[in-house]
């Protein structure tokens with residue numbers, strides 16, 4: 001059996017709006033590969049309460065903990081609440097992707113859920 005694929009809840013939002021911008025070139029290369037794999041293979045993902053597969057190559061990842069964790073945890077909590085999901089839940093990637101759209105983006109809650117994120121201006125375009 002393969003390893004669980006962990007994903008922070010708010011990354012279901014980041015992925016939809018990803019346009020090749022990010023914290024470093026390595027981060028962008030890695031995130032591009034993760035997004036391609038998710039969209040192609042539609043794997044089962046496990047919602048993470050901490051760093052996930054996208055955080056792996058992020059310069060903010062300090063030994064498995066995000067150095068902006070207060071901010072990103074709050075965004076994760078708001079995303080979970082809006083999607084009515086919990087850390088540890090498992091679901092197919094495309095179900096999570098659709099749920100993020102139906103419960104957050106499609107009902108104009110992105111600005112509220114992602115407030116304080118430095119990248120929000122890109123997603124609101």
Ligand code: SF4
Pocket residue numbers: 008051052054055058059060061065066067068072
């Ligand atoms: S900023 Fe934090 S939550 Fe976002 S990708 Fe980097 S380590 Fe992960």
